Amino acid sequence: MLHIILYEPEIPQNTGNIGRLCAITRSRLHLIHPLGFKINDRHLKRSGMDYWHDLDICHHDKWDEFLISPDRPKNIWLFSTKAPTSFWTVKFSDDD
Numbered sequence: 200m201l202h203i204i205l206y207e208p209e210i211p212q213n214t215g216n217i218g219r220l221c222a223i224t225r226s227r228l229h230l231i232h233p234l235g236f237k238i239n240d241r242h243l244k245r246s247g248m249d250y251w252h253d254l255d256i257c258h259h260d261k262w263d264e265f266l267i268s269p270d271r272p273k274n275i276w277l278f279s280t281k282a283p284t285s286f287w288t289v290k291f292s293d294d295d
Contacts (some may be wrong), residue, residue: 201226202272206262209235218254227255231265 203226208214214230221228238251259265277287 202229202275203227204229204231204265204275206231207233207235211236215251218251218256221256222250222254225255227257227270229257229259229265229271231259231262 201224203217203221205214205217205228208230214234214236218228220226257268257270259268265271271291274288274290277289278285
């Protein structure tokens, strides 16, 4: 299963597009809080995310909670446009 992780997303439309991708590909979406928007029916409908309740979604209050979550993938690839290096690979040991 593919996991897509959004760290503190700020724009509901972008999150909605990624949620749509997850729904189509049956991927799990991880949202790491705080979010820059509220997840309620009014905000979701405005962003075109009326399928939101059908997603395989995990909410994490902060990054540290994601790291210890049993729902996280064993390996992650991190991408950023805000860092000197555009991506990193993190592999967790099987002992986690």
